[in-house]
Amino acid sequence: MLSPNLILLYVEDPTGSAAFYTGLLGREPVASFPTYVAFQLENGLTFSLWSTGARDFVSSGSGHRSEVAFMVKDDIEVERLYAEWRSKGITIEQELKTAVFGRTFVALDPDGHRLRVCRPDD
Numbered sequence: 001m002l003s004p005n006l007i008l009l010y011v012e013d014p015t016g017s018a019a020f021y022t023g024l025l026g027r028e029p030v031a032s033f034p035t036y037v038a039f040q041l042e043n044g045l046t047f048s049l050w051s052t053g054a055r056d057f058v059s060s061g062s063g064h065r066s067e068v069a070f071m072v073k074d075d076i077e078v079e080r081l082y083a084e085w086r087s088k089g090i091t092i093e094q095e096l097k098t099a100v101f102g103r104t105f106v107a108l109d110p111d112g113h114r115l116r117v118c119r120p121d122d
Contacts, residue, residue, distance in 0.1 A: 005044060005045055006045070006046045006047075006048060007045065007046070007048065007068060008048045008049075008050055009047075009049055009050070009068070009109075009111070009113050010050055010051075010052050010057070010059060011049045011050065011051060011110070011111045012051070012052055012110075012111055013110070014033075014034065014035060014036060014049050014050070015034075016110055017037070017049045017109065017110055017111065018032060018037040018049060020109055020110050021037075021039060021047070021109070024085075024115075025039055025041075025047070027039060034051070035050065035051035035054035035055075036048065036049065036050050036051065036054070037049045047068075066114070067106070067114040067115065067116045068113060068114070068115050068116070069117075070115065070116070070118075071118055071119060071120050072117060072118075072119055074119055075103040075119055078096070078102070078103040078104060078105070078119055079096065079103060081117050082096045082117065085117075091107060091108040092105060092107050092108075093106045093107065093114065094106035099118075101118060101119075101121050102118060102119045103118070103119065104117065104118040105117055
């Protein structure tokens, strides 16, 4: 069975985005180049940042039509991260609210990628 094991975000400034995600994820990158940075996560997923200015970068798409979601154990953890991220000055696009699936909020990274925090569905 084929399983996705890499999330790749297009960014304007890989170094700046790497600093943002190092603080957010609480870990250093496993690979870092001027146009590409990769983080290895405990669940086996690789989370990477690729410069839109890289020589080999090609994309005909535009805008952010997806989210990177962080599912945490419960509503208390959602609320704790909301307070922590706000205190760090991370831009909040969607304030803390209760959706059909539970407590959630959406933050933005430096390139405007949507970062949702929520709990798993009941």
